[in-house]
């Protein structure tokens with residue numbers, strides 16, 4: 001199943017959407033797609049690299065991402081047990097989400 005390891009699975013709203021997330025272009029398309037779907041009031045579940053993220057639409061867009069500290073924008077991504085929210089860019093970044101939520105003190 002290695003050919004699917006770099007694919008993003010988005011569930012919620014009108015069904016399941018699967019797309020690659022390997023190139024910057026892939027990730028841009030995915031981000032736009034997610035923004036459209038979550039805009040309908042739906043909560044989406046995004047699966048990537050064996051992780052599940054819950055994506056919600058933010059009314060206030062100035063909260064910082066817990067990973068890169070950039071403003072989250074319109075999309076808030078979180079996992080169970082996460083204290084803060086992560087931006088969609090960090091979620092989709094190749095290998096970048098290995099460090100998210102993995103801070104052990």
Ligand SMILES: [Zn+2]
Pocket residue numbers: 065066067068069070086087088089090091
């Ligand atoms: Zn971020």
